[in-house]
Amino acid sequence: MMRELDINQIPSNINEEEISMEEEEEEESSNNNNNNDNINGAPRKKLRLTKQQSFLLEESFRQNHTLNPKQKEALAMQLKLKARQVEVWFQNRRARSKLKQTEMECEYLKRWFGSLSEQNQRLKKEVEELRAMKVGPPTVLSPHSCHPLPASTLTMCPHCERVTRTNVRD
DNA sequence: CTCGTCAAATAGTACG
DNA sequence: CGTACTATTTGACGAG
Numbered sequence: 001m002m003r004e005l006d007i008n009q010i011p012s013n014i015n016e017e018e019i020s021m022e023e024e025e026e027e028e029s030s031n032n033n034n035n036n037d038n039i040n041g042a043p044r045k046k047l048r049l050t051k052q053q054s055f056l057l058e059e060s061f062r063q064n065h066t067l068n069p070k071q072k073e074a075l076a077m078q079l080k081l082k083a084r085q086v087e088v089w090f091q092n093r094r095a096r097s098k099l100k101q102t103e104m105e106c107e108y109l110k111r112w113f114g115s116l117s118e119q120n121q122r123l124k125k126e127v128e129e130l131r132a133m134k135v136g137p138p139t140v141l142s143p144h145s146c147h148p149l150p151a152s153t154l155t156m157c158p159h160c161e162r163v164t165r166t167n168v169r170d
Numbered sequence: 171c172t173c174g175t176c177a178a179a180t181a182g183t184a185c186g
Numbered sequence: 187c188g189t190a191c192t193a194t195t196t197g198a199c200g201a202g
Contacts, residue, residue: 046178046197066171088198095172096196 049089053079057086061093 049057060067060075067075067090069083076083 048179048197085197089196091172092196092198095174098172 047085053081057089057093061090065094066090 056079057075060071064071067086072083072086072090075081076086079086
Protein backbone atom coordinates (compact mmCIF):
# COMPACT_ATOMS: atom_id res chain seq x y z
CA MET A 1 0.00 0.00 0.00
CA MET A 2 1.14 3.50 -0.77
CA ARG A 3 4.40 2.21 -1.96
CA GLU A 4 4.92 4.91 -4.46
CA LEU A 5 4.60 8.46 -3.36
CA ASP A 6 5.17 9.98 -6.71
CA ILE A 7 2.26 9.40 -8.92
CA ASN A 8 3.05 9.40 -12.56
CA GLN A 9 6.42 8.07 -11.81
CA ILE A 10 7.34 5.38 -14.17
CA PRO A 11 8.23 2.02 -12.74
CA SER A 12 11.91 2.13 -11.99
CA ASN A 13 12.77 -1.23 -13.43
CA ILE A 14 11.43 -1.34 -16.84
CA ASN A 15 14.36 -3.26 -18.11
CA GLU A 16 13.01 -6.77 -18.30
CA GLU A 17 13.91 -7.60 -21.81
CA GLU A 18 14.83 -4.98 -24.24
CA ILE A 19 12.63 -2.10 -24.74
CA SER A 20 14.08 -0.35 -27.66
CA MET A 21 14.09 3.32 -27.32
CA GLU A 22 10.94 5.24 -27.66
CA GLU A 23 7.90 4.14 -29.55
CA GLU A 24 8.03 0.47 -30.08
CA GLU A 25 6.07 -2.29 -31.52
CA GLU A 26 4.96 -5.12 -29.38
CA GLU A 27 5.44 -8.69 -30.18
CA GLU A 28 5.53 -11.52 -27.79
CA SER A 29 5.46 -14.44 -30.01
CA SER A 30 3.09 -16.64 -28.08
CA ASN A 31 1.06 -13.64 -27.52
CA ASN A 32 -2.31 -12.69 -28.65
CA ASN A 33 -4.87 -13.96 -28.46
CA ASN A 34 -5.91 -10.44 -28.58
CA ASN A 35 -8.94 -11.36 -30.47
CA ASN A 36 -11.92 -10.90 -28.33
CA ASP A 37 -14.30 -12.01 -30.91
CA ASN A 38 -16.47 -14.35 -29.14
CA ILE A 39 -16.26 -17.32 -31.23
CA ASN A 40 -18.88 -19.47 -29.66
CA GLY A 41 -19.94 -18.54 -26.16
CA ALA A 42 -16.39 -18.13 -24.98
CA PRO A 43 -15.95 -16.75 -21.49
CA ARG A 44 -13.34 -14.57 -23.14
CA LYS A 45 -10.18 -13.81 -21.24
CA LYS A 46 -9.53 -10.36 -20.01
CA LEU A 47 -6.92 -8.47 -21.92
CA ARG A 48 -3.60 -7.97 -20.21
CA LEU A 49 -1.27 -5.43 -21.69
CA THR A 50 2.26 -6.46 -22.40
CA LYS A 51 5.11 -4.68 -20.73
CA GLN A 52 5.87 -2.76 -23.85
CA GLN A 53 2.30 -1.72 -24.34
CA SER A 54 2.12 -0.53 -20.76
CA PHE A 55 5.40 1.25 -21.13
CA LEU A 56 4.35 3.09 -24.23
CA LEU A 57 1.02 4.05 -22.76
CA GLU A 58 2.74 5.22 -19.61
CA GLU A 59 5.19 7.25 -21.63
CA SER A 60 2.56 9.03 -23.60
CA PHE A 61 0.54 9.62 -20.49
CA ARG A 62 3.56 11.25 -18.96
CA GLN A 63 3.74 13.79 -21.70
CA ASN A 64 0.03 14.25 -22.03
CA HIS A 65 -2.76 13.21 -19.73
CA THR A 66 -5.39 13.38 -22.41
CA LEU A 67 -5.38 12.39 -26.03
CA ASN A 68 -6.98 14.02 -28.97
CA PRO A 69 -8.74 11.62 -31.32
CA LYS A 70 -5.83 11.64 -33.72
CA GLN A 71 -3.26 10.69 -31.10
CA LYS A 72 -5.60 8.09 -29.78
CA GLU A 73 -5.91 6.50 -33.17
CA ALA A 74 -2.17 6.54 -33.73
CA LEU A 75 -1.43 5.02 -30.38
CA ALA A 76 -4.00 2.34 -30.89
CA MET A 77 -2.48 1.49 -34.22
CA GLN A 78 0.97 1.33 -32.78
CA LEU A 79 -0.12 -0.83 -29.86
CA LYS A 80 -2.38 -3.03 -31.88
CA LEU A 81 -5.26 -2.14 -29.68
CA LYS A 82 -8.64 -0.69 -30.36
CA ALA A 83 -8.95 3.05 -29.99
CA ARG A 84 -11.60 2.40 -27.38
CA GLN A 85 -9.11 0.42 -25.31
CA VAL A 86 -6.60 3.22 -25.41
CA GLU A 87 -9.31 5.65 -24.46
CA VAL A 88 -10.37 3.56 -21.50
CA TRP A 89 -6.80 3.09 -20.44
CA PHE A 90 -6.33 6.83 -20.28
CA GLN A 91 -9.57 7.32 -18.41
CA ASN A 92 -8.54 4.78 -15.83
CA ARG A 93 -5.06 6.19 -15.62
CA ARG A 94 -6.37 9.67 -14.98
CA ALA A 95 -8.83 8.48 -12.40
CA ARG A 96 -6.23 6.44 -10.57
CA SER A 97 -3.59 9.08 -10.45
CA LYS A 98 -6.15 11.50 -9.17
CA LEU A 99 -7.03 9.01 -6.47
CA LYS A 100 -3.40 8.68 -5.44
CA GLN A 101 -3.08 12.42 -5.38
CA THR A 102 -6.09 12.68 -3.10
CA GLU A 103 -4.73 10.02 -0.79
CA MET A 104 -1.48 11.87 -0.50
CA GLU A 105 -3.24 15.10 0.30
CA CYS A 106 -5.25 13.27 2.89
CA GLU A 107 -2.10 11.99 4.54
CA TYR A 108 -0.61 15.43 4.48
CA LEU A 109 -3.69 16.94 6.12
CA LYS A 110 -3.68 14.26 8.77
CA ARG A 111 -0.12 15.07 9.66
CA TRP A 112 -0.92 18.75 9.71
CA PHE A 113 -3.88 18.16 11.98
CA GLY A 114 -1.67 16.12 14.25
CA SER A 115 0.89 18.85 14.61
CA LEU A 116 -1.77 21.49 15.17
CA SER A 117 -3.35 19.39 17.89
CA GLU A 118 0.00 19.07 19.51
CA GLN A 119 0.60 22.77 19.38
CA ASN A 120 -2.87 23.45 20.70
CA GLN A 121 -2.19 21.18 23.63
CA ARG A 122 0.98 23.02 24.46
CA LEU A 123 -0.70 26.40 24.29
CA LYS A 124 -3.55 25.27 26.52
CA LYS A 125 -1.07 24.09 29.09
CA GLU A 126 0.72 27.40 28.88
CA VAL A 127 -2.52 29.30 29.47
CA GLU A 128 -3.18 27.11 32.44
CA GLU A 129 0.19 27.87 33.94
CA LEU A 130 -0.17 31.59 33.38
CA ARG A 131 -3.58 31.55 34.98
CA ALA A 132 -2.21 29.73 37.98
CA MET A 133 0.37 32.44 38.56
CA LYS A 134 -2.28 35.02 39.31
CA VAL A 135 -3.48 35.29 42.96
CA GLY A 136 -7.11 35.80 42.24
CA PRO A 137 -9.69 37.89 40.41
CA PRO A 138 -8.80 41.51 39.56
CA THR A 139 -9.42 44.05 42.42
CA VAL A 140 -9.64 47.85 42.71
CA LEU A 141 -9.55 50.22 45.65
CA SER A 142 -12.90 51.47 46.86
CA PRO A 143 -13.26 55.24 46.29
CA HIS A 144 -15.16 55.37 49.57
CA SER A 145 -13.30 53.23 51.98
CA CYS A 146 -9.97 52.94 50.25
CA HIS A 147 -10.10 49.17 50.69
CA PRO A 148 -9.62 46.69 47.87
CA LEU A 149 -12.82 45.45 46.31
CA PRO A 150 -13.41 42.79 43.73
CA ALA A 151 -13.80 44.55 40.41
CA SER A 152 -16.79 42.46 39.60
CA THR A 153 -18.79 44.22 42.30
CA LEU A 154 -18.33 47.70 40.81
CA THR A 155 -20.26 49.54 38.10
CA MET A 156 -20.07 52.95 36.50
CA CYS A 157 -22.76 55.46 37.58
CA PRO A 158 -24.42 56.64 34.36
CA HIS A 159 -25.02 60.15 35.77
CA CYS A 160 -21.91 61.20 37.55
CA GLU A 161 -19.65 58.75 35.77
CA ARG A 162 -18.09 57.61 38.95
CA VAL A 163 -17.50 54.13 40.07
CA THR A 164 -20.05 52.86 42.54
CA ARG A 165 -20.66 49.56 44.21
CA THR A 166 -23.40 47.33 43.22
CA ASN A 167 -25.28 45.55 45.76
CA VAL A 168 -22.50 44.65 48.08
CA ARG A 169 -21.57 46.21 51.37
CA ASP A 170 -18.49 48.31 51.60
C1' DC B 171 -15.49 13.42 -19.88
C1' DT B 172 -15.73 11.62 -14.55
C1' DC B 173 -17.24 8.45 -11.09
C1' DG B 174 -18.48 4.29 -9.18
C1' DT B 175 -18.37 -0.29 -9.76
C1' DC B 176 -17.62 -5.02 -11.43
C1' DA B 177 -14.79 -8.88 -12.25
C1' DA B 178 -10.52 -11.23 -14.19
C1' DA B 179 -5.74 -11.63 -13.45
C1' DT B 180 -2.27 -11.58 -10.40
C1' DA B 181 0.41 -10.92 -6.00
C1' DG B 182 0.82 -12.01 -1.31
C1' DT B 183 0.23 -15.09 2.60
C1' DA B 184 -0.80 -19.03 5.67
C1' DC B 185 -0.65 -23.78 6.30
C1' DG B 186 -0.10 -28.94 5.79
C1' DC C 187 7.02 -27.51 -2.66
C1' DG C 188 1.39 -27.24 -3.69
C1' DT C 189 -2.77 -25.41 -2.54
C1' DA C 190 -6.39 -22.67 -0.63
C1' DC C 191 -7.64 -17.90 0.75
C1' DT C 192 -7.25 -12.96 0.80
C1' DA C 193 -5.75 -8.57 -1.14
C1' DT C 194 -4.50 -5.70 -4.87
C1' DT C 195 -4.28 -4.30 -9.64
C1' DT C 196 -6.44 -3.18 -13.74
C1' DG C 197 -9.42 -3.57 -18.16
C1' DA C 198 -14.07 -2.63 -18.96
C1' DC C 199 -18.63 -0.45 -18.84
C1' DG C 200 -22.96 2.17 -17.46
C1' DA C 201 -24.81 6.32 -15.41
C1' DG C 202 -24.80 10.98 -15.17
